[in-house]
Amino acid sequence: xxxxxxxxxxxxxxxxxxxxxxxxxxxxxxxxxxxxxxxxxxxxxxxxxxxxxxxxxxxxxxxxxxxxxxxxxxxxxxxxxxxxxxxxxxxxxxxxxxxxxxxxxxxxxxxxxxxxxxxxxxxxxxxxxxxxxxxxxxxxxxxxxxxxxxxxxxxxxxxxxxxxxxxxxxxxxxxxxxxxxxxxxxxxxxxxxxxxxxxxxxxxxxxxxxxxxxxxxxxxxxxxxxxxxxxxxxxxxxxxxxxxxxxxxxxxxxxxxxxxxxxxxxxxxxxxxxxxxxxxxxxxxxxxxxxxxxxxxxxxxxxxxxxxxx
Numbered sequence: 223x224x225x226x227x228x229x230x231x232x233x234x235x236x237x238x239x240x241x242x243x244x245x246x247x248x249x250x251x252x253x254x255x256x257x258x259x260x261x262x263x264x265x266x267x268x269x270x271x272x273x274x275x276x277x278x279x280x281x282x283x284x285x286x287x288x289x290x291x292x293x294x295x296x297x298x299x300x301x302x303x304x305x306x307x308x309x310x311x312x313x314x315x316x317x318x319x320x321x322x323x324x325x326x327x328x329x330x331x332x333x334x335x336x337x338x339x340x341x342x343x344x345x346x347x348x349x350x351x352x353x354x355x356x357x358x359x360x361x362x363x364x365x366x367x368x369x370x371x372x373x374x375x376x377x378x379x380x381x382x383x384x385x386x387x388x389x390x391x392x393x394x395x396x397x398x399x400x401x402x403x404x405x406x407x408x409x410x411x412x413x414x415x416x417x418x419x420x421x422x423x424x425x426x427x428x429x430x431x432x433x434x435x436x437x438x439x440x441x442x443x444x445x446x447x448x449x450x451x452x453x454x455x456x457x458x459x460x461x462x463x464x465x466x467x468x469x470x471x472x473x474x475x476x477x478x479x480x481x482x483x484x485x486x487x488x489x490x491x492x493x494x495x496x497x498x499x500x501x502x503x504x505x506x507x508x509x510x511x512x513x514x515x516x517x518x519x520x521x522x523x524x525x526x527x528x529x530x531x532x
Contacts, residue, residue, distance in 0.1 A: 223263045223274075223453045225460055227256060232461030235278040236285065236468030240426075240476050242365055242405030242485065243492050247354055250399075251504050269444055270453045277458050279437045281465030286426055288466070289473045293423050297322060318378050322424070325386040329428045332390030334435060340397045351503045357400025358496035364409045365402075365489040368480075376415040381424075385414050389424070393432065400496075403429070405488070408480065422480050426473070 234252050238245035256263055264270040287294060300319030307317055376385070392410035396403035404425055411421035479485060 223261075223270075223457050225457055227261060227263060228274075228453070228457035228461040229464050230256075231274075232278050232281065232464035233468045235461075236282055236465040236470075237472045239282045239465075239469055240285070240404060240473040242361070242402040242408070242476065242488050243495065244358060244361060244400050244402045246399050247358070247495070247499075254504060264452060270451050272441055272444060273451065274453060274458065274461065276437050276441050277462050278465040279433055281462040282469040283430060283433065284466040285469030285473050286430055288470045289477070290423065290426060294427075297427065321381060322378055322427070325381055325383065326424070326428045326431065328383060328386040329390040329393060330431045330435060332387060333393045333432055336391070336394035337397050337436070340394065351499050354400040355496040355499045357398055358492050358499070361400060361402045361405055362489040362492040362496070365405050365485045365492065368405075368409050368412055368485045369483040371412045371418075371483075374412065374415050374417045376420070377417055378420055380415075385411070385416070388414060389428070393428070402492075403432075404476065405485075418481055418483075422477055 231249075231252065234248055235245070238248045253263065264274075297319050301323050304317035304320040307320075389407055389410050392406045393403060395401050396406055407425040407428070408421050411424060412418070416424070479487060
């Protein structure tokens, strides 16, 4: 992987991680485009790319901390303080920060359980271009609808287990290609009456443990890996920094537009992206393993020709 390829993938990760236009679709298309242009980036299931994905995901987590550090500190400090109130027999209704934390655990748990099922049985079935386009159009409709929400009444104090269950179910649907995680979770929260600011903060709060858990599961294949990495350290650092910087700018833009009810801008883009997929029918399956690329096949043929015949 060259330095500019690492920068490109890091920018895509940072930009589309938070913009509600389905990051998975853009990443897959970018990987296929690089391979079609002769790039020798490792296959997605190799230890190098798994570690690369972990690095850029950590970069986007830095973005969340940078942009939302005030509410994050408030949530963490409030939770620590309210844990001490448990011994004073305070009800959970009065411990808003601790309740938000517990509800976040429920969201992540539901997403994790359903995510394993979807990944095992359903994700590949829906990875065909026309189905991805349909999901993108659904995402566009959801984003367009969010701008029409004018009446909200539910704040942090009015959060319930039922709200967490619905948001967890919505977040699990984002595992299907074309469904935006941030878009569908924010829309679900708004549909339940949550204020825009609370809906956005809660959506990106639960994104931190959700993405880290998913990355940890994917990184299990790194355990016991004894070989070296073909990707240089400078590429990892470049991707990390770019993902963090671009992600921070993207998250700030998303929050600004959400508070002003301007998500229809993203809806228009998603429709155009869906039309692009329908017209050009890009391959949305995982890129072929490295040993199945034409370059490798040519090398294998040359090696066989050089072997002495019986």
